[in-house]
Amino acid sequence: MQLPQKHSATGTTIFTVMSALAQQHNAINLSQGFPDFHIDERLASALGRAAADGYNQYAPMAGLPLLRQAIAESFQKRYNVTVDPDTEVTITPGATYAIYTAFTAILSPGDEVIVLEPAYDSYIPNIEMNGARAICIPLSAPSFSVDWQRVRNAITPRTRAIIVNTPHNPTGAIWTINDWNMLADAVRDTDIIVLSDEVYEQLVYDDRQHISVLQHPELRARSFALYSFGKVYNNTGWKMGYCIAPPALTTAFRRIHQFLCFTVNTPAQYALAQHLAHATEPIHSIMQRKRDHFLSLMAHTPFTLHTPAQGSYFQVMSYERISDMHDKQFAEWLTKEYGVATIPVSAFYSSGHDDRLIRFCFAKKEETLEQAVERLKNVPTL
Structure with a gap:
């Protein structure tokens, strides 16, 4: 066979x-x-209560409105960005799934995607499974900063996307506003789409601040921003994440999502929506x-x-x-x-x-x- x-x-x-x-x-x-x-015991208890209270059937394809609204409110509070919970937020079974779905929504055979290495190991297989080719550019060790001239040199008429990751796995490096501005300069006047893997966005140290692609208006208009509840609440086994993207990209994302998993664990969505409202350390x-x-x-x-x-x-x-x-x-x-x-x-x-x-x-x-x-x-x- x-x-x-x-x-x-x-x-x-x-x-x-x-x-x-x-x-x-x-x-x-x-x-x-x-x-x-x-x-957190309150999060674990909320999951049990949701199941016991009967929230065990299919949630809406895009995710529970209650959870999507809680995410929008969180981003407004933490990043001062306005997110439409109905047209821009989709709940997913983990961030790795969201990355694959975003790639599948935009890639065709023969496309190229710029990948900055070292990189999370799902990126390149996800690209190749969609018939596209990864164009790998090394970060500069030991700081693991981006060589922006090499990025610009890698762009061709076939470049469909670039995937970036901050805070970075495996190195722990984070992007500055200058990095986002350099990316904007590189992709301006192209149709290149940005996938911004921000799963560690709440894990930034020494009084530094995470800067999201959503805070850069020019880039936000062409970006999927991808997140993980597992990294925020230490519950990686729940496999819960979400994608934030402008309406046109969200529509393309959901067109694939509805036929991959359709919907995501309902009691976990209720538990997370409730927990987002709690003040925790x-x-x-x-x-x-x-x-x-x-x-x-x-x-x-x-x-x-x-x-x-x-x-x-x-x-x-x-x-x-x-x-x-x-x-x-x-x-x-x-x-x-x-x-x-x-x-x-x-x-x-x-x-x-x-x-x-x-x-x-x-x-x-x-x-x-x-x-x-x-x-x-x-x-x-x-």
């Missing part, structure tokens, strides 16, 4: 590989980006304490810190004083020999480019981080 190969990626994702390796060797899993602590404060604690512990290990993460769940560190192994080999060795699982940053490059960097997830309980670092202290230097 011959089956079509829809994309160039082979095997299972590095996240699955490293998590399985961690389980096999009883290692502490700092690889995959999920918290190991409980979600900002998640960035909680996560910055975890980042700071992790970095203070890691200062006593032979790993090298180039730049503290400005946002996200993740901290990239170098093992230049420990080994000259390829980063994938090093990550496997670290899991097997010292019982701590990480992600090699080369996994986020289509070429496998290796800067000898690994990614740690610090969205864990303090005791988890402390136990992991106690093991990492034993790693020898060259």
Whole structure:
């Protein structure tokens, strides 16, 4: 039986590989980006109440009006942008789904999409599954800033879209208003559509501010902005996200969405709508304490810190004083020999480019981080 190969990626994702390796060797899993602590009790209770109260049937295709209105109010309050909950917000089963749906809504065979690497590993397969081609441009390590001249040089008549990510996975870098202005300059007078992956938008540290594509009027008119409740409320297993886009792009998005999943978990939508109205401690404060604690512990290990993460769940560190192994080999060795699982940053490059960097997830309980670092202290230097 011959089956079509829809994309160039082979095997299972590095996240699955490293998590399985961690389980096999009883290692502490700092690889995959999920918290190991409980979600807010009020959110958990709201989910149970919604199910018990009978909210168990199909929600509207675009999402519950109550939740879409709550999202619009949140963006007005946090970013001072007006979002129409009826024509611009669509609830999705996670942000990865939203990324795929946005690509499917706009791409045709032969199109090109600019991807800035290192990049989340679903981007390129999503592009290729739609018959398009990814044009990969490396960010400049160790700051992982954008070389805007290379972006401009990559634009051709076939360029249909560019996907950007801030705060950035895996590096934790964030965009400034200058980055958005440079992007606007690059795509002006073209029909290029922007996909803005902003799933870590509420996880920004050291008094910095996340700047959304929605705050840039020129870009907003041509952009899908993509979000995740899982990263905000530490409930990644709920797989709940949403897409904000201008009406014409939202119409195209929903044209695909209605035939992919049609609708999304109803009791979870009720629970999230209620929880958005609660005043809670900002998640960035909680996560910055975890980042700071992790970095203070890691200062006593032979790993090298180039730049503290400005946002996200993740901290990239170098093992230049420990080994000259390829980063994938090093990550496997670290899991097997010292019982701590990480992600090699080369996994986020289509070429496998290796800067000898690994990614740690610090969205864990303090005791988890402390136990992991106690093991990492034993790693020898060259």
